[in-house]
Amino acid sequence: MFSRLLGAMNALGTLWIFLLMLLIDADILGRELFGAPVRGTTELLSLSIVGIVFLQLGHALMVGRITRSDMLLDSLITHRPRAGYLLQGFFHLLGAIFLGLVFWGSLGQFEEALEIGEYVGAIGDFTAPTWPIKLLILIGAMATLLQYLRLLWRDLREARQ
DSSP states (O other), X not given: OHHHHHHHHHHHHXXXXXXXXXXXXXXXXXXXXXXXXXXXXXXXXXXXHHHHHHHHHHHHHHTTOSOOOOHHHHHHHHHOHHHHHHHHHHHHHHHHHHHHHHHHHHHHHHHHHHXXXXXXXXXXTEXXXXXXXXXXXXXXXXXXXXXXXXXXXXXXHHHHO
C-alpha cells in the first residue's frame, strides 16, 4: 500500500510537470501574440519545482533512482553479502536521519507560513500562498524517510541471512 502511495505521489508530480509545460506555453504565447504574459508564471514555477521534487523523491528512492556510487556496494554484496548489506543499511540509516532533519526543520517554516499568511508575488498583481508547498515538503520528507526505513529493514534482514 505504501508503494502505491509513493507511485501516486510520483504520478501527481509528473502531471504537475505537464501542467507547468502548458502554463509556460500559455505564457510565451500570451507574451508574443498579445503582449500580455500569464501573471504569476515565474512565481508558480519556482514554488512548483520544490513541490515536485518532494512529491517524487520517495518513489525515486524506492525504484533505485537516487544517485549514488554502487561499485563498492555491489562488489561487497556479491563477495561479502553481510558487510555489503550492513554498509548499505548504514547509508539508508543516514538517509532516514537526514530526511528526519529536513522534516523537523521544515515543520516550523510550514507553521509560520500558515500563521502569517506568507505568499509570493506582489499584491495587486499576483500572489500565491507558500504553505501548500511547505506542506508538500513535509509530506515528501516523511514519505522518503519511511522509505529509507523500509530499505534499512530489508538490508538488516538480508545481512542476518
